[in-house]
Amino acid sequence: MPEQSEDAILCQAAQGDGEAFGALYERYVGRIYNYIYYRTGNASDAEDLTARVFYRAMRHIGNYRDRGLPLSAWLYRIAHNLVANWHRDNSRRKEIPLEDSMQGHFTGSHPETDLLQWEERERLMRVIYKLSSERQQLLILKFVEHLSNAEIGQIMGRSEGAVKSLYHRTLLALRDEYENL
């Protein structure tokens, strides 16, 4: 369904059209997976939670009403709630397993440079995982999903200015923590 608008597809999906829901799924599965992957730190939990997000979305898509909140924001909120529950259940933040964290970051041309980059990335990730859930969410939406402050605000239920201010404070905290590590 490439030529149809998202609203039309959403309407069809809400009426139980499987193909329409499939089209929405394909549009967002990568973004939701990315978000959950960086929030949980491992691929298997990311797969499990991504599946749960879409099952929940499928069950409640009939109740979804466009109240100025795009579908993506609705999905991110479902993902955010599930990740929060996951963290509560696990009660401790997980470190990224080695094979997962190295995934896609080795170019293969200069092993030493790659290793240095990987070590720096590991340090940075360790600091990021020490941040509050809200700040982690902000960083992932900004750097992984490349969303604007306005879009992030819609997802987080904050104003654009509040997001900007939170971002500034997050960078300051992150830099201080990184330098003290």
Place this chain on the structure above:
Amino acid sequence: MKRAVKSVLKDTSQDFSEFESRLESALKPVSPPDQFVRELRQKLLSQMEEGKRGKKLSTKNLYLLILTGLLSLVLVIATALRLIVSLLLGLKLFSRIRNSRDKKQADQST
């Protein structure tokens, strides 16, 4: 003073841009495994189909429930009518017996 504040701000923004580029390279998007994406799509679609079938079944059940309800109502009305008719007939019989008894008593007295 102003110049000092400006230079601090400039330094901070420069630090941030360097730090932001570090974050940019650390937080690279990853792709979900193709097999996972394909399998999840299939599972979602098949569950949606099952849900649809379930809905159809429940509509059928609803119609069946309405029909059973209507039949029960008819049965209750018919029973009530039979009761009324039986009562009326009973009353009629009772009055007939009474009349015949009164008639007998009147005949005996004459």
